[in-house]
Amino acid sequence: MDAVRDLVPRLLAGEPRALARAISIVEDRRPAAREIMKAIAASAGRAALLGVTGPPGAGKSTLVDGLAALLRSEKKKVGIIAVDPSSAFSGGAVLGDRIRMQRHSTDPGVFIRSMATRGNFGGLAAASVDVADLMSAAGCDVVLIETVGVGQDEVEVVRVADLVMVVLVPGLGDDIQTIKAGIMEIPDIFVLNKADREGIERLHSDVQSMLSLAEHPGGRTPAIVRTVGTTGEGLPELLAAVEAAPGAAGEPAQARRRERSRERLLDLLKERVMEWVSVAPARQEVDRLAGELAQRSIDPHAAADVLMARLTGGARG
Amino acid sequence: MDAVRDLVPRLLAGEPRALARAISIVEDRRPAAREIMKAIAASAGRAALLGVTGPPGAGKSTLVDGLAALLRSEKKKVGIIAVDPSSAFSGGAVLGDRIRMQRHSTDPGVFIRSMATRGNFGGLAAASVDVADLMSAAGCDVVLIETVGVGQDEVEVVRVADLVMVVLVPGLGDDIQTIKAGIMEIPDIFVLNKADREGIERLHSDVQSMLSLAEHPGGRTPAIVRTVGTTGEGLPELLAAVEAAPGAAGEPAQARRRERSRERLLDLLKERVMEWVSVAPARQEVDRLAGELAQRSIDPHAAADVLMARLTGGARG
Numbered sequence: 001m002d003a004v005r006d007l008v009p010r011l012l013a014g015e016p017r018a019l020a021r022a023i024s025i026v027e028d029r030r031p032a033a034r035e036i037m038k039a040i041a042a043s044a045g046r047a048a049l050l051g052v053t054g055p056p057g058a059g060k061s062t063l064v065d066g067l068a069a070l071l072r073s074e075k076k077k078v079g080i081i082a083v084d085p086s087s088a089f090s091g092g093a094v095l096g097d098r099i100r101m102q103r104h105s106t107d108p109g110v111f112i113r114s115m116a117t118r119g120n121f122g123g124l125a126a127a128s129v130d131v132a133d134l135m136s137a138a139g140c141d142v143v144l145i146e147t148v149g150v151g152q153d154e155v156e157v158v159r160v161a162d163l164v165m166v167v168l169v170p171g172l173g174d175d176i177q178t179i180k181a182g183i184m185e186i187p188d189i190f191v192l193n194k195a196d197r198e199g200i201e202r203l204h205s206d207v208q209s210m211l212s213l214a215e216h217p218g219g220r221t222p223a224i225v226r227t228v229g230t231t232g233e234g235l236p237e238l239l240a241a242v243e244a245a246p247g248a249a250g251e252p253a254q255a256r257r258r259e260r261s262r263e264r265l266l267d268l269l270k271e272r273v274m275e276w277v278s279v280a281p282a283r284q285e286v287d288r289l290a291g292e293l294a295q296r297s298i299d300p301h302a303a304a305d306v307l308m309a310r311l312t313g314g315a316r317g
Numbered sequence: 318m319d320a321v322r323d324l325v326p327r328l329l330a331g332e333p334r335a336l337a338r339a340i341s342i343v344e345d346r347r348p349a350a351r352e353i354m355k356a357i358a359a360s361a362g363r364a365a366l367l368g369v370t371g372p373p374g375a376g377k378s379t380l381v382d383g384l385a386a387l388l389r390s391e392k393k394k395v396g397i398i399a400v401d402p403s404s405a406f407s408g409g410a411v412l413g414d415r416i417r418m419q420r421h422s423t424d425p426g427v428f429i430r431s432m433a434t435r436g437n438f439g440g441l442a443a444a445s446v447d448v449a450d451l452m453s454a455a456g457c458d459v460v461l462i463e464t465v466g467v468g469q470d471e472v473e474v475v476r477v478a479d480l481v482m483v484v485l486v487p488g489l490g491d492d493i494q495t496i497k498a499g500i501m502e503i504p505d506i507f508v509l510n511k512a513d514r515e516g517i518e519r520l521h522s523d524v525q526s527m528l529s530l531a532e533h534p535g536g537r538t539p540a541i542v543r544t545v546g547t548t549g550e551g552l553p554e555l556l557a558a559v560e561a562a563p564g565a566a567g568e569p570a571q572a573r574r575r576e577r578s579r580e581r582l583l584d585l586l587k588e589r590v591m592e593w594v595s596v597a598p599a600r601q602e603v604d605r606l607a608g609e610l611a612q613r614s615i616d617p618h619a620a621a622d623v624l625m626a627r628l629t630g631g632a633r634g
Binding site for chain 2: 033034037038041042044045055129130133254257258260261262264265266268269270271272273274276277286287289290291293294296298299300301302303304305307308311312
């Protein structure tokens with residue numbers, strides 16, 4: 001308690017070590033986490049939350065680093081959250097993140113955090129938006145959330161962002177069609193990275209023709225920006241597109257914030273339910289039902305109904 | 318009710334149209350779904366459930382098609398579930414699946430179904446394992462579940478499988494290191510596809526050296542099999558590796574089945590909770606809390622606690 005009381009003012013003053021410590025507490029869902037989140041609530045939410053997603057190999061990390069450097073040149077404080085669900089099994093930060101952290105380690109205006117999934121509680125999106133709130137409270141003007149892949153988990157993470165960029169590159173293989181079809185309706189901005197490569201014109205016209213077929217909420221069409229992450233080419237144009245995007249301010253931004261809040265609330269509710277099943281007596285009930293299910297002496301939906309009745313009847317019912 | 322009473326015997330007799338109809342009902346979570354799942358429970362679970370995952374562009378679909386053809390030559394009935402979370406936004410089946418369905422359309426021994434995410438209820442893994450149960454009840458000996466990508470959603474889907482194959486290919490770019498690090502602990506079999514391509518030796522030794530560093534549950538080491546999906550090269554060896562895998566039978570298979578049942582139960586519980594929040598009066602409560610959260614007049618964890626108290630106090634509390 002005392003530790004937390006000491007930690008929050010230092011966090012609000014922008015002290016990197018206090019921020020790092022608060023993030024660890026919140027990420028691990030330790031008891032003090034809720035107290036911290038409550039204490040910083042009024043100061044959270046001022047940073048713009050920018051989501052960056054796309055398939056493996058699209059050069060997202062290099063792009064995010066370049067955007068961070070550009071924002072730093074405008075004297076803005078930047079937070080980077082590298083969400084990496086694929087490391088859920090190995091558990092640790094990946095090599096690439098450690099290299100990145102070294103690169104920015106001399107700049108107190110850039111704070112980088114890498115996150116994997118939160119195990120059984122499942123709240124990757126919930127935890128990452130909490131971390132974004134902490135960064136915001138510590139004075140970050142912009143928080144970039146970067147996710148690997150295009151699965152549902154990524155979708156959930158980007159759903160909590162103010163604005164979403166999808167990064168594509170020329171020549172990623174046959175499945176790129178599938179990916180593009182899938183993500184067409186999310187992004188505010190399509191970033192065509194590695195634009196110095198062969199196939200860039202084809203990719204650009206593919207994205208354009210697909211956009212011409214799709215419906216866009218509120219009549220807005222996503223911007224398309226070409227970049228070369230490794231040289232920084234196109235990054236000023238990308239940042240201009242971010243600032244000009246309809247989701248960045250006004251009524252669309254407010255509508256998105258309400259939707260984001262709803263998603264966040266439901267994520268946290270799921271997390272609470274998974275906490276409930278992880279302790280007695282629900283834990284024993286789950287083990288018993290799972291055993292019966294494995295033997296096929298109960299059908300899965302009947303088993304789920306038993307558990308749901310227990311949950312809604314009160315945890316000790 | 319009468320329709321369902323008529324449907325189940327036809328499904329159990331292996332009639333493709335009855336199976337297709339039952340899948341639609343179960344996938345859409347219509348009221349009759351639970352009745353159908355209960356009626357087929359005793360006949361479900363006999364098929365081997367094989368998960369196939371890996372990054373976009375790895376050639377998973379071609380590989381799965383080849384395995385299906387090989388299993389058909391052994392007179393086995395095959396179900397294929399193509400899980401495609403990336404099409405959650407576009408909603409429909411992708412072009413590739415339609416082409417595949419045409420290829421197998423003259424063979425009543427192959428049943429293909431493509432699935433995207435289930436929207437707010439979220440139960441992609443829950444729904445796909447229900448579909449696998451339906452295919453099993455309809456007489457399928459093997460059900461192949463294929464997922465795009467390496468996100469958490471894929472992980473959840475493969476967690477419900479009896480055995481997991483991860484497909485990798487040479488030269489997928491820098492992020493491949495990340496992918497490999499992330500998935501190293503899941504698979505029973507590494508499939509090195511497009512093995513006629515440059516870089517295959519490097520990929521093979523990369524996978525081997527990483528496996529030598531990793532811990533393997535129960536001391537078992539994943540098999541590595543090279544394939545060329547387009548020519549069918551290596552597929553008989555792959556099928557032999559599937560049959561020889563420790564997860565295929567005995568105590569490891571039983572332990573896995575218990576773990577699978579637990580995952581399935583928790584997936585269904587989350588689905589029930591998301592159903593609860595989608596109807597009155599919880600729905601209004603969620604809207605109210607999300608509004609306060611957007612205004613920052615309540616902190617997110619306090620809002621989640623209010624909702625959880627409502628849930629555990631009974632749906633009408």
